[in-house]
Amino acid sequence: MATLPLLSDADLTPEARAVFDDIRATRGSDFINNFWRALAHDPALLAATWDRLKVVMGPGTLDPLVKEMLYIAVSVTNGCSYCVHSHTAAARAKGMTDAQHTEMLAVIAMAAQTNALATATQVPVDAAFDAGAPT
Amino acid sequence: MATLPLLSDADLTPEARAVFDDIRATRGSDFINNFWRALAHDPALLAATWDRLKVVMGPGTLDPLVKEMLYIAVSVTNGCSYCVHSHTAAARAKGMTDAQHTEMLAVIAMAAQTNALATATQVPVDAAFDAGAPT
Amino acid sequence: MATLPLLSDADLTPEARAVFDDIRATRGSDFINNFWRALAHDPALLAATWDRLKVVMGPGTLDPLVKEMLYIAVSVTNGCSYCVHSHTAAARAKGMTDAQHTEMLAVIAMAAQTNALATATQVPVDAAFDAGAPT
Amino acid sequence: MATLPLLSDADLTPEARAVFDDIRATRGSDFINNFWRALAHDPALLAATWDRLKVVMGPGTLDPLVKEMLYIAVSVTNGCSYCVHSHTAAARAKGMTDAQHTEMLAVIAMAAQTNALATATQVPVDAAFDAGAPT
Amino acid sequence: MATLPLLSDADLTPEARAVFDDIRATRGSDFINNFWRALAHDPALLAATWDRLKVVMGPGTLDPLVKEMLYIAVSVTNGCSYCVHSHTAAARAKGMTDAQHTEMLAVIAMAAQTNALATATQVPVDAAFDAGAPT
Amino acid sequence: MATLPLLSDADLTPEARAVFDDIRATRGSDFINNFWRALAHDPALLAATWDRLKVVMGPGTLDPLVKEMLYIAVSVTNGCSYCVHSHTAAARAKGMTDAQHTEMLAVIAMAAQTNALATATQVPVDAAFDAGAPT
Known part of the structure; x- marks a missing residue:
């Protein structure tokens, strides 16, 4: 459909x-x-x-495989089934190994988990993390 | 708060x-x-x-900076303000350059955009992308 | 299922x-x-x-087709497959043309993209946008 | 604002x-x-x-505190800062203890984590889980 | 920050x-x-x-105000605080009345609600909604 | 797939x-x-x-069925189809009745709705809800 x-x-x-x-x-x-x-x-x-x-997705400062993995991370978090499938296939085609695949899954899962904890606790951003003072 | x-x-x-x-x-x-x-x-x-x-986030097959960038991609997509701040700071501390930072932003934004288009069109997953046949 | x-x-x-x-x-x-x-x-x-x-979804100040399109925009962003299908069909039934359909997709995709950029950069809300001063 | x-x-x-x-x-x-x-x-x-x-949120088959906790789970996942604050305060007012609070956080975080893994692996739903055959 | x-x-x-x-x-x-x-x-x-x-966002088949409202619907659902503020201000500048504003809110809220119900019940898409048969 | x-x-x-x-x-x-x-x-x-x-999900201060319902609430909000199916089946196995099931759906739907309204209005968190003053 x-x-x-x-x-x-x-x-x-x-x-x-x-x-x-x-x-x-x-x-x-x-x-x-x-x-x-x-x-x-x-x-x-x-x-x-x-x-x-x-x-x-073309040449730049990041490795093409890293870009595909970033794409997967966004697609997983958005729950886009089509995109998870297509970009996982693309990452495989660009050389992602089994070990890199599951290690990436572990990072994505960890981020989802601590995202939830940070949002649930609503902790204020530490001043040390601020990079945005106007120049 | x-x-x-x-x-x-x-x-x-x-x-x-x-x-x-x-x-x-x-x-x-x-x-x-x-x-x-x-x-x-x-x-x-x-x-x-x-x-x-x-x-x-420890030693493995992915570069520590790549892991931080994956973490940022998930955090941005989940809209976790605290996490975006803390992991962007962590990525900076691990050597993310200005150019890598904005190139990563471009990839995340591109993924958000095509995720929306794939979800809005509800295109079926191409058979070529299936990696999940039971062994 | x-x-x-x-x-x-x-x-x-x-x-x-x-x-x-x-x-x-x-x-x-x-x-x-x-x-x-x-x-x-x-x-x-x-x-x-x-x-x-x-x-x-009944009579009001917004056109019925506009309401269906708003419904689609929310459903796409929530990744609700059923809802994207049913409200796209409803919008078609209410007269959405091919050109309106794909123009709506372009707006939704653009919003997804700049949402990601705004969240990733964590830019503070400009004072000019505040409409919420207590009366 | x-x-x-x-x-x-x-x-x-x-x-x-x-x-x-x-x-x-x-x-x-x-x-x-x-x-x-x-x-x-x-x-x-x-x-x-x-x-x-x-x-x-009124009388029914679920305990009022359980309803507030469900509300928090949804609000955290949606990233609604206002809602996380207001419903956590409401749950506290309805008797949520410190231990229940953090145990709830652990469940929400676990769910976020396995949601990400299930979406990333795109595993098909087991037939055993189907409750939806037409009557 | x-x-x-x-x-x-x-x-x-x-x-x-x-x-x-x-x-x-x-x-x-x-x-x-x-x-x-x-x-x-x-x-x-x-x-x-x-x-x-x-x-x-330029000239096309959709009214500029409709486009801003679609943008708001996506931004609300993504939880992008900055974007909700900026595009609500833009919609105001393009003539959105108080009545249109709150009617739009009601549609967005309704969609969020039925999205959740459709996802929670996992109802299959009706065949009548399919527009995607290959030509 | x-x-x-x-x-x-x-x-x-x-x-x-x-x-x-x-x-x-x-x-x-x-x-x-x-x-x-x-x-x-x-x-x-x-x-x-x-x-x-x-x-x-083991023994603690929350009832096992409550934990499954929290899991469902997160899974619905994340749009994880697999997770909604598996944890609804698990909640059924732990005794969730038809009435509890649909009452839970009503709470989840209500939360989705007011989350959208709170995000769309961007109301500031009331000082009364703050539990986070440093000790």
């Missing part, structure tokens, strides 16, 4: 097809996952999302 | 004091942040939380 | 049946969706929920 | 005043907390919220 | 200054809120966020 | 087998649900999670 039909390649507008072409070229794979097939209904939204994703 | 008084060192039970001693020794610092001062009301909860945190 | 059996019309108490009758009359349709068939186990909860929904 | 001014008693419409009177009579206290002073801008919303709260 | 210092106009790089100039021109106001002063640490992130926001 | 294969009994390491043995002995049942079969990939994570769960 979905709230929008998933578009096949034959249904694409030229603008959407250009984005699919770029996804395929960037990833070196013909496979286009369902997420993009839903967004393809709005080529401008599709293009804006893909273009930004390519920049954000 | 908090839902539990924050305990000063003079208020601790011997069991809680032992945990504070271990926090200080492990971190090489006298500073005990408010989170632990609230949990100190229940020495068993304090000890269980700290002991597990020490294992989870 | 569900945590409560879904009640068929034959299983209803008179109080629950009266609510189903009102749902059908209000909507001008015989179809009762699964949500109400689960709540029907507790006729008082069913009645309270439906009665309030009818008022809140 | 707030997004609506908090109304003093002198600012109330007669309908809002009647709700405040009922809150005071029900609680046996003159104190009206800020939540109601914000809702008082819309007497119909104020009345609907209070009337429903009085029913839901 | 914040996790990044807020930059004053004097601290900006030329790229960040250009974004601030565009914010001021677009809004017809000299006021730059704290959100942008934090993002200004990373001019590329600042520019990407502002450029996309300008498009998404 | 899952992000990790579910391990059968034949796949377990001795350490994981010992945990499964303890789960079976503690619960007086041969049934091991999928959650543990996923965690079994990392015997240390499996053991730490189970050992802590046994303590937290």
Whole structure:
């Protein structure tokens, strides 16, 4: 089930097809996952999302695998089933080992736990943690 | 404000004091942040939380700074103000640069955005992402 | 799967049946969706929920379609799969066009993104935004 | 700061005043907390919220203190600072002991942790847990 | 408190200054809120966020006020205090009346409530709601 | 679908087998649900999670059924489908009646609703609720 039909390649507008072409070229794979097939209904939204994703997940100061793990951490916390699946697969493809996978799970679970405790106790932020004084 | 008084060192039970001693020794610092001062009301909860945190955030297959960034990603998504502050400070202390900091923010923001789109479109998980067939 | 059996019309108490009758009359349709068939186990909860929904989503200062879109925005953010499906269908039934649908998705995604950035940076609320001075 | 001014008693419409009177009579206290002073801008919303709260938190099959603790669990998970404070105070007023308080925190933290693990692993629901076959 | 210092106009790089100039021109106001002063640490992130926001919140098929209300609905559900404040102020500036404000609150609250009920009962999505059959 | 294969009994390491043995002995049942079969990939994570769960959900000052209901409240709010199913089944096994079940749903729904209102109005915490003055 979905709230929008998933578009096949034959249904694409030229603008959407250009984005699919770029996804395929960037990833070196013909496979286009369902997420993009839903967004393809709005080529401008599709293009804006893909273009930004390519920049954000592209070369920078953080390792590509670290970025995928950050993505998983957010997706788990948001309870996004699709995203947990797709980014765990992506992290695997980028070399995440079994040991790194379960160690990441332990960190995410620990954070969820202490988040709950900090929120439940409503402890004030220590002054030592402030980095935000106006310059 | 908090839902539990924050305990000063003079208020601790011997069991809680032992945990504070271990926090200080492990971190090489006298500073005990408010989170632990609230949990100190229940020495068993304090000890269980700290002991597990020490294992989870200790040596393993992931870099300590990566673990702090995963912690931040979860805390941001849960909206835990205290945790965002404390783990951003911890990541800074472990060497997170300005560029890594803002690159991490961009990844977290991107994930929040595509999480929302995947949830709003309710696209089915692609079969290619399944890693869970029973063995 | 569900945590409560879904009640068929034959299983209803008179109080629950009266609510189903009102749902059908209000909507001008015989179809009762699964949500109400689960709540029907507790006729008082069913009645309270439906009665309030009818008022809140009924005539007022906001357009009915706008209300459905607000409902979708909350449901997406809460990750409620059932609710995203049912209220997207309701918004479609109230005239939401394809273009409005994807434009709404873009707004929801943008909000998710800047929410994450504001939470991650923990910026203080500008004094200019305060509307809450006691009268 | 707030997004609506908090109304003093002198600012109330007669309908809002009647709700405040009922809150005071029900609680046996003159104190009206800020939540109601914000809702008082819309007497119909104020009345609907209070009337429903009085029913839901009133006599039933669950102990009043258990209901407050459930309320805290939801509020912590939603990250609602105001609600965590107000319902922790309410639970205290209904007799929650220090030991019950911290034991509740441990349960909430445990749930947050295993929620994260279940979501991260995306394990399918066991057939044994299904209670929802249509009757 | 914040996790990044807020930059004053004097601290900006030329790229960040250009974004601030565009914010001021677009809004017809000299006021730059704290959100942008934090993002200004990373001019590329600042520019990407502002450029996309300008498009998404700009002219389209939805009324600008409706877009602000959708933004508020997401921000409330995410528990983003800063965002609730800033977008409520923006909605006010775009003409949201008191009656529209509290009616929106009632819809958001209703959605939160039925989201919880649908998630707690785990009712399956009705086949009638499916819009996602592949074309 | 899952992000990790579910391990059968034949796949377990001795350490994981010992945990499964303890789960079976503690619960007086041969049934091991999928959650543990996923965690079994990392015997240390499996053991730490189970050992802590046994303590937290074991004897204390709160009734075992109350603890399961708190667990449900958190799981619903986090939108964890697996957890809602498993802990509702557990609460049923511990004697939760139909009336208690739906009364709990009403409390959870009420909390979700007023959480949204408190967050949307951003009312300041009343001084009367503060329990956190340093001792």
